Amino acid sequence: MSLDRIDEYLKEHAGDFEEQLKELIRIPSVSAQPDHDSDTRRAAEFIRDDLARMGMTAEIIPTKRHPIVYAESLGAPGKPTVLIYGHYDVQPPEPLEPWLSPPFEPTVRNGNLYARGATDDKGQMFTHLKAVEAWLKTTGGLPVNVKIIIEGEEEIGGSNLETYVAENPDKLACDYAVISDTSQFAPGKPAITYGLKGLAYFEIHVQGANRDLHSGTYGGAVANPLNALANILDGLKGPDGRIKVEGFYDKVKPLEDWERQAFRDLPFSEEEFRTELGVNEVFGEEGYSTLERKGARPTCDVHGVWGGYSGPGPKTVLPCKAGAKFSFRLVPDQDPVEIERLVRKHIETHTPPGVTVEFISHQGSPAVLVDVDSPGFHAAVKAIEASFGVAPLFIREGGSIPVVGLLKKHLKVDTLLLGWGQNDDNLHGPNEKFSLADFHRGIKASAHLLEELSRTS
Ligand code: BES
Ligand code: ZN
Secondary structure, eight states: OHHHHHHHHHHHTHHHHHHHHHHHHTSOOBTTOGGGHHHHHHHHHHHHHHHHHTTOEEEEEOOSSSOEEEEEEOOOTTSOEEEEEEEOOBOOOOOOTTOSSOTTSOEEETTEEESTTIIIIIIHHHHHHHHHHHHHHHHSSOSSEEEEEEESOGGGTOSHHHHHHHHOHHHHOOSEEEEOOSBOSBTTBOEEEEEEOEEEEEEEEEEOSSSOEETTTTBTTBOOHHHHHHHHHHTTBOTTSOBOSTTTTTTOOOOOHHHHHHHHHSOOOHHHHHHHHTOSSOOOOTTSOHHHHHHHSOEEEEEEEEESOOSSSOOOEEOSEEEEEEEEEEOTTOOHHHHHHHHHHHHHHTOOTTOEEEEEEEEEEOOEEOOSSSHHHHHHHHHHHHHHSSOOEEEEESOOOHHHHHHHHHHOOOEEEEEOBOTTSOTTSTTOEEEHHHHHHHHHHHHHHHHHHHTTO
């Protein structure tokens, strides 16, 4: 039986897969920093070459910013077509100081591979490539038709992938989409994510006087943009964790009773959660549990604030500018365009006198919920069971993967979100990691998934 031979191939090549992943991780493909544009190109080429070597037709599609890799193997007539998506771009590694080993020098400690991109998303994405390789190398073919699209702008919310998907619906047409860019519920508790949050991300620049001033000479007589900024940011969310933007909750679909029960049924210890994070209390919207807040309620967070003096010693400056970045995570059926309008209006009406505010909207994507009772979902459950030895939990997560909404919109397809990561993988932070055991289990699950999906036709 093919699957036995494939499992054998995976065992034999486990070490090679790790070495290849390390090689990909060594390429610092940071999409946000233009200095790394040649590295994003190199990462795309690495993936294209890997796919071509295993026998797929693979190409690099240039875009206005970072290239897309597309590959296909369509030799299974009458069988379903599976579109695998991943991203090769990574978040900036900064701050560098807390890293125990250099971010782009993959290092194994305690069975985990530490490096930027280890889990998000090079390691997770690579599991599908190696599963495809195992099929092609052992049987000379694939049990389903496979299309692979690996982009380089996920971490910057770039729009070039949307253009490509919108312009190529026939080329990308598929029956199932598969993405591994999420997490398991906990170690030993694999999960299929059926809901992700959307995102609306903003930046504001607050301007006061035409130059920095002495806070003794001018303080109290002209507005201080940093104080004004603090007022504005404070006005976004109340002490009860409720967002104060007028109309913000109007379109939020209430959680149904069965779903609240499902959240309660998940094996979760709030005490362990607090201890692991080093906080003495959890905080969030009143009336909802931690898992509901994390996975299914909208949130607002400030990401960065600047202005004035923060160097050593005191400086009595009354600064002339200040700024901040903040975002809202959205849930069904909030519309990011409408949220932008509401937030803009809220800021306009809550700007204190004496300053002006420039409002910049960075990106928006809606939340997604996928059907948990579909042939693809059932196939994924079996594949995960075969590899992890236990049935997956069904969860909603707070992260955003904008392509899921794009695939639904342009290709009318739901995505199977099969996360191999862990919540404490430190994605986007220092010491990002990915468990090598989960890496190999992910490859096996993906190889089995292709077989399971072929049976759905
Ligand atoms: N892999 C994450 C998304 C994710 C994180 C899903 C945690 C589930 C749990 C993805 O690469 C990511 O970080 N996305 C950004 C999207 C944004 C830049 C548009 C995010 O969620 O911040
Ligand atoms: Zn990410």
